[in-house]
Structure formats: C-alpha cells, structure tokens
Amino acid sequence: MVGILIISHSREIAEGTKKLAVQMAQGPVPLEAVGGTEDGRLGTDANAIYNTLDKMNKKDGIIILTDLGSAVMNVELVFEWFSAEEQKQFKIANAPLVEGAIFGAVESSLGRTLEEVLSVIESEDLLVKKND
Amino acid sequence: MNRKIITVFERVSDEIIANKKYLTELDSAIGDGDHGINMARGFAKVKEKLTEVSFENNSHLLKTIAMTLISSVGGASGPLYGTAFLNASKVIADEKVSFDNIIEIGETVIDGIKKRGKAELGEKTMLDTIIPTVESLKESRNNNKELDTALKECVRAAEKGMKSTIPLIATKGRASYLGERSKGHQDPGATSSYIIIKTIVDVIFEN
Numbered sequence: 001m002v003g004i005l006i007i008s009h010s011r012e013i014a015e016g017t018k019k020l021a022v023q024m025a026q027g028p029v030p031l032e033a034v035g036g037t038e039d040g041r042l043g044t045d046a047n048a049i050y051n052t053l054d055k056m057n058k059k060d061g062i063i064i065l066t067d068l069g070s071a072v073m074n075v076e077l078v079f080e081w082f083s084a085e086e087q088k089q090f091k092i093a094n095a096p097l098v099e100g101a102i103f104g105a106v107e108s109s110l111g112r113t114l115e116e117v118l119s120v121i122e123s124e125d126l127l128v129k130k131n132d
Numbered sequence: 133m134n135r136k137i138i139t140v141f142e143r144v145s146d147e148i149i150a151n152k153k154y155l156t157e158l159d160s161a162i163g164d165g166d167h168g169i170n171m172a173r174g175f176a177k178v179k180e181k182l183t184e185v186s187f188e189n190n191s192h193l194l195k196t197i198a199m200t201l202i203s204s205v206g207g208a209s210g211p212l213y214g215t216a217f218l219n220a221s222k223v224i225a226d227e228k229v230s231f232d233n234i235i236e237i238g239e240t241v242i243d244g245i246k247k248r249g250k251a252e253l254g255e256k257t258m259l260d261t262i263i264p265t266v267e268s269l270k271e272s273r274n275n276n277k278e279l280d281t282a283l284k285e286c287v288r289a290a291e292k293g294m295k296s297t298i299p300l301i302a303t304k305g306r307a308s309y310l311g312e313r314s315k316g317h318q319d320p321g322a323t324s325s326y327i328i329i330k331t332i333v334d335v336i337f338e339n
Contacts, residue, residue, distance in 0.1 A: 043206025
C-alpha cells in the first residue's frame with residue numbers, strides 16, 4: 001500500500017490532518033504525520049522527518065504532503081540521506097495538505113499504485129468547493 | 133587545523149544571538165517573524181557544540197555546524213544555511229585556507245543555497261548578499277589584489293547586496309505570500325548572511 005506522510009509547520013495541523021485522513025480511509029493505510037520543531041515551535045524538523053520516513057514501508061512508495069515552502073526544503077534535504085534506490089520511492093505531491101491527505105489515504109486504501117494516487121490528489125478537482 | 137576558526141564561529145554565534153530582536157523585527161514586517169528566534173536558537177546550539185566537540189579538522193567543524201543548524205533551526209534558514217555549511221565542509225582546506233579556497237567555498241555555498249531554495253540573484257533572499265560577496269572576491273583575485281584588501285571589499289559588497297533587497301518584491305519564501313507588502317523592507321535572510329560574512333572577516337583581522 002502507498003504510504004502517506006503529512007508534514008506541517010504545526011504539530012496540531014499535522015496530527016489533525018492525519019486524524020481526518022484515517023477516519024476517511026477506514027482501513028490500515030500507512031499514514032504518518034510530522035509537525036513542529038523538537039522544542040514545540042512552529043517549523044519543520046529534518047531529523048523527525050528522516051526518522052519517520054526511515055521506519056515507513058517503502059515498497060509501494062511514499063507520497064509526501066507539505067504545507068509551506070521550507071517544509072519542502074527540509075524534505076528534499078532529508079531525501080539526500082537515503083540511498084538512490086530509496087529516493088525513487090518518494091514523491092512530494094503538488095497537492096493541498098488536507099484534501100491531499102484525505103483523498104490520498106482513500107485511494108491508497110483501495111490498493112492504487114503510487115502514480116494513480118498522485119494523479120488523483122494532484123488533480124484540480126480537489127480544489128472544487130462549490131458545485132454551482 | 134587552525135583554532136582560530138573556532139573563535140570565528142563563536143563570534144558568529146554571538147553576533148546572530150545579539151541580533152535576534154533585529155532579525156525578528158525585519159521578519160515580522162515581511163515574513164512569519166521567526167527568523168531571529170530560529171537563527172538565535174540554531175547558533176546557541178552551535179556555540180554549545182563548539183565547546184563540547186573536539187574537532188578533527190576544519191571540515192569536521194563546518195559539518196558539525198551544518199548538522200546542528202539543520203536539526204535545531206526549524207524554519208527555512210535551517211536547510212538553507214545547513215546546506216551552505218555542508219557544502220563548505222566538503223571543500224575547505226585543512227591547513228591553509230587560501231584565497232582560491234575561500235572562493236571555492238563561496239561558490240559551493242551559492243550552489244547549495246540556489247539548489248535548496250530554488251532561488252536566484254534578485255529575489256530578495258540571502259543570495260542577494262552572498263553572490264555579490266563572492267563576485268567581489270573573484271574580481272579582486274582576477275585583479276591580483278591582496279587577500280586583506282579583498283576581504284575588506286567583499287564586506288562592502290555584502291552590505292550593498294543586503295541593502296539592494298529593500299526595494300525588491302519577494303517571490304521566494306514566506307514573504308512571497310505578501311507580494312507588494314514585501315517592498316521597502318530589507319530581507320531578513322540577506323541580513324543574517326551579512327552579519328555572518330562581516331563577523332567572519334572582522335575576526336580574521338583581529339589578533
């Protein structure tokens with residue numbers, strides 16, 4: 001199953017987004033969330049991102065969802081600490097954090113491939129809020 | 133290795149910590165207001181490491197600074213300065229840090245920050261300070277100037293570069309969300325880079 005890693009500057013946003021996604025997926029999707037700095041400030045923590053990615057199953061790939069720019073910088077920095085083989089299994093999604101995590105978790109729970117999950121969560125349909 | 137490099141980074145840490153409020157004020161105007169807090173925290177940890185660790189060589193020292201900033205800063209300056217110091221650690225000479233070696237360090241620092249931040253000159257970032265600094269050093273080298281003169285001149289180039297960020301509209305980092313509001317403010321990252329460069333040169337000239 002495709003793994004989903006939620007990264008936010010805020011621990012509360014990361015944990016809350018994970019809760020929402022778990023509730024929607026209704027299955028055992030490999031879903032992890034990392035947020036805030038080690039000492040509880042707003043920010044991202046490269047070591048925490050590394051430790052979480054390291055313990056996640058990489059076989060079917062892992063999609064990384066982030067909030068703001070520096071989260072992406074830290075993720076890209078952390079990728080360099082993995083082997084070239086492992087790096088191929090990681091994809092940063094161009095998707096909104098909350099919607100991406102929810103739809104990603106649902107698609108992953110249906111047994112979709114990494115590319116299939118990515119194409120769903122990177123679709124503009126995710127941004128539609130009103131159907132009028 | 134020359135012990136002076138430890139003094140250099142102790143002073144850099146002190147200067148960043150002393151400018152915590154100033155950097156935070158600059159960042160409050162155009163960003164999320166945490167640059168001073170984040171940098172001061174990172175360099176307070178660096179200062180601890182400088183006394184705790186027994187360094188094997190210059191490269192080990194710079195790598196330790198890089199990893200400390202990466203793990204303790206929290207904001208974008210963590211991976212950016214972390215990458216800069218990590219790249220520098222890969223090329224710094226151990227015995228004699230020559231004029232050419234300084235330029236080599238400067239170039240790899242620029243490459244690292246460009247790659248990590250996906251930024252270029254003129255985008256209201258730390259690169260607006262660092263690129264003119266390294267360009268000034270290279271020009272001095274080409275004109276066969278003495279290293280002492282070149283170092284003094286590169287600090288002036290750094291200051292000019294830092295100030296050049298004032299009228300710019302940010303397109304990178306948190307300031308880019310503010311668009312026009314970022315105009316008229318000096319970039320906090322360009323400012324912290326200037327403080328680092330100026331302090332390094334100041335300490336080199338102290339006996």
